[in-house]
Amino acid sequence: MGAAEPNQDVFQAIADPTRRKVLNLLAGQEMPVNAISGHFPMSRTAVSKHLRILADAGLVQERKVGREKRYRLQPEPLLELKRWLAYYERFWENRLSVLKHLVEAEEPGESGEEPSGLKAVEPGSRP
């Protein structure tokens, strides 16, 4: 592994299924490393490395309590993902309104955007 430099990419961080599961675990509560690693078939060290990657991406926050280190979810970096996604959202909404019923629990009146003439701009960089 080798989480070399800080500020890892969020897309990269959530690419791994194990890390996504970790995020899920930490969603509800704060947890120490041992408790977390108990949910995985790999060594504690391996989980620890995943935690470092998540921390580098800013997705979890660590807090030392006694001899243990508790981790908690820090969802803010996911905003970048959300913005990226929002850019493409218009494309599929445009094409398949039939699939709309699959997108359950969607807020009504999200955004009334362009009908068709969609120009390609770098997603994630909005004025």
Next chain:
Amino acid sequence: MGAAEPNQDVFQAIADPTRRKVLNLLAGQEMPVNAISGHFPMSRTAVSKHLRILADAGLVQERKVGREKRYRLQPEPLLELKRWLAYYERFWENRLSVLKHLVEAEEPGESGEEPSGLKAVEPGSRP
């Protein structure tokens, strides 16, 4: 590389910056491989492999036109990402609302709000 098995993971597919840029290129229009690879500092073959990965993830669709193969965006698989994100959205919305309360410091009437005891369920699997 070696795009071994079909049905690659979407999270994995969008983890690579090059592939995200490819998606961005294909957002507006359909493009042949050569035109796509023209936007990258790597060989055409390399881009072609990225296209295969995207295709395996269902994010692009190919269509043969004469001697060229045109690719177009197929955003539907991003729905999975959206659902995954939606699960975590509540967490940061929760926090932001707390922040909002702190900043505004308006009223003492913040009783019936966030119990903060959000239970962890597997995201992406909704009843």
Next chain:
DNA sequence: TTGACATGCAACCATAAGGTTTCCTATAAT
């Protein structure tokens, strides 16, 4: 036809990524 263009495939390469084991350092607990 003959040749130029557009792509795919195979073989290969270097490095990153996920994992393991072994040790080392703090902090409790007895």
Next chain:
DNA sequence: ATTATAGGAAACCTTATGGTTGCATGTCAA
């Protein structure tokens, strides 16, 4: 003091991943 617990760091291994070059194939243009 001594021992047990929680976690991290170093060294190492294996496989994925991103990339290259060279060759083969299909298609359009002359």
